[in-house]
Amino acid sequence: xxxxxxxxxxxxxxxxxxxxxxxxxxxxxxxxxxxxxxxxxxxxxxxxxxxxxxxxxxxxxxxxxxxxxxxxxxxxxxxxxxxxxxxxxxxxxxxxxxxxxxxxxxxxxxxxxxxxxxxxxxxxxxxxxxxxxxxxxxxxxxxxxxxxxxxxxxxxxxxxxxxxxxxxxxxxxxxxxxxxxxxxxxxxxxxxxxxxxxxxxxxxxxxxxxxxxxxxxxxxxxxxxxxxxxxxxxxxxxxxxxxxxxxxxxxxxxxxxxxxxxxxxxxxxxxxxxxxxxxxxxxxxxxxxxxxxxxxxxxxxxxxxxxxxxxxxxxxxx
Numbered sequence: 001x002x003x004x005x006x007x008x009x010x011x012x013x014x015x016x017x018x019x020x021x022x023x024x025x026x027x028x029x030x031x032x033x034x035x036x037x038x039x040x041x042x043x044x045x046x047x048x049x050x051x052x053x054x055x056x057x058x059x060x061x062x063x064x065x066x067x068x069x070x071x072x073x074x075x076x077x078x079x080x081x082x083x084x085x086x087x088x089x090x091x092x093x094x095x096x097x098x099x100x101x102x103x104x105x106x107x108x109x110x111x112x113x114x115x116x117x118x119x120x121x122x123x124x125x126x127x128x129x130x131x132x133x134x135x136x137x138x139x140x141x142x143x144x145x146x147x148x149x150x151x152x153x154x155x156x157x158x159x160x161x162x163x164x165x166x167x168x169x170x171x172x173x174x175x176x177x178x179x180x181x182x183x184x185x186x187x188x189x190x191x192x193x194x195x196x197x198x199x200x201x202x203x204x205x206x207x208x209x210x211x212x213x214x215x216x217x218x219x220x221x222x223x224x225x226x227x228x229x230x231x232x233x234x235x236x237x238x239x240x241x242x243x244x245x246x247x248x249x250x251x252x253x254x255x256x257x258x259x260x261x262x263x264x265x266x267x268x269x270x271x272x273x274x275x276x277x278x279x280x281x282x283x284x285x286x287x288x289x290x291x292x293x294x295x296x297x298x299x300x301x302x303x304x305x306x307x308x309x310x311x312x313x314x315x316x317x318x
Contacts, residue, residue: 006093009086009089009090009093010090010093010094012086012090013087013090013091013094013153014150014153014154016083016086016087016090017087017105017108017146017149017150017153018150019083020080020083020084020087020108020142020146020149021143021146021147021150021285023076023079023080023083024080024111024139024142024143024146024281025139025143025278025281025282025285026076027073027076027077027080027115027139028136028139028140028143028277028278028280028281029274029277029278029281030072030073030076031073031135031136031139031277032273032274032277032278033069033073033274034069034070034073035132035190035195035273036195036270036273036274037065037066037069037270038066039063039065039066039067039069039070040070040122040123040127040132040201041066041070041123041126041127042056042062042063042065042066042067042068042069042070042071043056043067043070043071043074043123044062044123045123046119046120046123046124047116047120049067049070049071049074050062050067055071056068056071074119077112077115077116077119080108080112081109081112081113083108084105084108084109084110084111084112085109087105087108087109087149088102088105088106088108088109090105091104091105091106096301098152098157098301099157100152100157101149101152101153104145104148104149104152105149107142107145107149108142108145108146108149111138111141111142111145114138115135115138115139115142118131118134118135118138119135122134122135126200126201127201128201128202129187129190129191129192129201129202129203129204130191130204132187132190132191133184133187133188133190133191136187136277137183137184137187139281140183140280140281140284143281143284143285143288144284144287144288147285147288147289147291147292148288148292151292151293152297153300154300155296155297155298155299155300156297156298156299156300156301157297157298157301158297158298159297160295160296160297161295161296161297162294162295162296163239163242163293163294163295163296164232164233164236164237164238164239164242164294165232165233165235165236165237165238167232168229168232168233168294169291169294169295171225171228171229171232172229172287172290172291172294174225175222175225175226175229175287176287176291178218178221178222178225179222179283179284179287181218182215182218182219182222183280185211185214185215185218186215186276186280188204188206188211188215189208189211189212189215190273191203191204192204192205192206192207192208192211193208193268194268195268195270195273212264215260216260216261219253219257219260222253223253223257226249226250226253229246230246230250233246239293241293242290242293242294245286245289245290245293246290248286248289248290249283249286249287249289249290251286252279252282252283252285252286253283253286255279255282256276256279256280256282256283259272259275259276259279260276263276
């Protein structure tokens with residue numbers, strides 16, 4: 001019976017890893033809902049929601065709606081932790097046991113504990129903008145690792161080799177650096193903006209308009225570099241799956257930029273804030289997807305997962 005469960009868990013490692021990608025995106029979005037509804041201090045303590053109670057209870061000064069929104073987000077974090085734990089067990093039971101898969105799986109579980117600590121600090125600090133920003137930024141990092149985990153289960157552990165023009169992976173390093181700057185600038189815009197998570201939380205004392213222009217400038221640079229990546233891919237060779245992931249990234253960035261501009265010129269409505277966070281996570285997934293697809297680490301060792309089938313390369317140079 002135990003061996004059967006182990007075997008099933010190993011077989012389901014990749015779907016569980018995909019669930020980790022989805023879960024980390026969802027938890028970032030629900031975190032934004034906590035913020036725009038002003039529910040960040042609906043639970044005033046950590047790990048308890050209120051003094052002496054792990055769950056929301058009637059309180060004369062706290063809305064029950066705010067309590068349940070914040071508590072619901074905490075419950076979802078527990079779900080992300082369960083998924084992370086299953087990833088670790090699947091990696092541990094697999095034979096041969098692969099250190100890279102093990103570490104990536106462990107990051108899923110470790111990230112939940114890290115977020116719990118950061119979340120507690122955020123509550124105790126009264127939702128200071130930089131603690132909220134740090135709390136958010138961890139989610140894209142974990143999502144990136146989750147995408148890498150999904151890919152690692154369909155590839156080997158050899159040193160990474162480019163599957164396309166060798167310049168593409170190098171450009172994607174710069175692309176990732178710009179994505180990090182884009183995320184940081186976005187959290188600063190949020191820190192100075194109207195959605196603090198609680199009405200009494202002090203804001204970042206900088207101009208929202210200036211910060212938004214800086215954020216937009218980084219976006220323009222991100223798009224320009226993405227166009228360069230596209231040109232290098234066009235010169236070839238590039239497999240169809242790489243072009244597919246490149247197209248998804250272009251679509252995600254353009255949609256996200258459009259949402260950002262509409263958000264800015266309409267006074268930052270709550271629904272667009274949540275949509276913008278969702279878009280940021282999709283851009284992260286798409287960038288990570290292009291990153292892993294542009295590299296190859298050889299065949300999967302053993303028979304714990306399905307082998308990689310090389311896709312036909314398409315030379316697109318004139």
